[in-house]
Amino acid sequence: MQALPTAKDQRVKIAKVEGERASAMAKAQAAAEAEKRAFLDRITKPSGLTDEQVLEKAAHIINRAVENGLTSVQVFRFPNHLCTDDGRAIDQHEAGWERTLTGIPKELYDFWERQLKPRGYHIKYEVIDRAGGLRGDVGVSLSW
Incomplete structure (x- = not known):
């Protein structure tokens, strides 16, 4: 029979999962912002095309x-x-x-x-x- 973790252990586990999820979202948002800055940098300068x-x-x-x-x-x-x-x-x-x-x-x-x-x-x-x-x-x- 598997032991049931304590409620406190469950809350700690949930907090860890939510922290990982928030970290992943922050990384994705930072990557999107970097991509947006790169795009804006490209289109504010001449294309160089003939x-x-x-x-x-x-x-x-x-x-x-x-x-x-x-x-x-x-x-x-x-x-x-x-x-x-x-x-x-x-x-x-x-x-x-x-x-x-x-x-x-x-x-x-x-x-x-x-x-x-x-x-x-x-x-x-x-x-x-x-x-x-x-x-x-x-x-x-x-x-x-």
Whole structure:
């Protein structure tokens, strides 16, 4: 017959399990934060890609969307705080909103203006996430 541990021993065991679970969650959260910081670091700096490289990527994305019968596709998503005004001008559809862009979002807009706009493509930046009613991520979509 197996002995029944004391209630105190059971509470100690539960506390140990909960401590291990909390430690694992803290490690996962720290890893997610590190990944987010690395992503933000990458998109706030120039990509280093040439127009030809970006055009090749764009053609792949657009052609795949067309094959699926779509007339638009979201090509990028970024946190609103990458805009100099936290996405306010984009959200309010103000003239000159594109001047609030920084990093890769600005690079995408400039590329569209140079390469895709003359080919008849349209670009749209819009706030697509409103967690807790606050302005969140901005989505970038191309349409044709």
